[in-house]
């Protein structure tokens with residue numbers, strides 16, 4: 001199965017090497033870290049800890065899963081805080 005998809009991706013890869021990749025955001029991991037996939041060759045990128053784009057390796061995929069979990073629990077806490085502060089401001 002993998003061999004077939006590689007052959008299929010051969011033409012888009014040539015296209016990408018000529019015109020560049022067309023990355024689309026496929027996942028927002030955190031507000032800074034995103035996952036991208038090329039529309040043509042399906043090459044995947046992600047944002048590393050320095051804010052640079054890097055190839056989405058299985059290691060980065062695992063890191064992103066953890067990051068997303070941490071980020072979601074943080075934003076939920078922030079939302080609670082936001083609700084509390086709104087209540088305070090209403091009294092002022």
Ligand SMILES: [Zn+2]
Nearest residue numbers: 016021038041
């Ligand atoms: Zn591409």
